[in-house]
């Protein structure tokens with residue numbers, strides 16, 4: 001991992017890793033939940049300003065990766081955080097499947113032919129043919145429960 005600044009590291013895949021404790025320490029702030037929250041938001045905003053599409057992981061939430069902002073093609077829900085079903089770290093790649101945290105729509109990451117950027121699109125029947133049993137289970141769980149989650153719960157999932 002390459003150190004970018006205090007508390008910010010870049011891994012070999014180019015993804016950024018934020019260590020809040022180190023940032024608080026370097027800035028001389030007390031380690032309180034409020035300061036952690038403020039520092040995390042500021043750090044993510046700061047990184048986004050320079051690297052709009054880089055994947056960002058916070059040390060306390062290793063299973064959640066923040067990517068460029070995406071919008072659900074059905075309900076318009078905007079999100080920039082994705083979690084893996086097995087609780088592992090990792091940024092989404094083209095072909096990865098995801099469920100909308102607001103309406104449950106099954107989606108697939110692919111590459112926008114115009115911009116070359118990662119985007120989300122609605123899952124087609126052909127995509128659904130290739131899902132594993134685990135992916136089907138997880139998407140079913142999201143479809144069932146996502147509409148009942150509160151905004152805070154959505155951020156945590």
Ligand SMILES: [Zn+2]
Pocket residue numbers: 072073074075076077100101102103104105
């Ligand atoms: Zn949606």
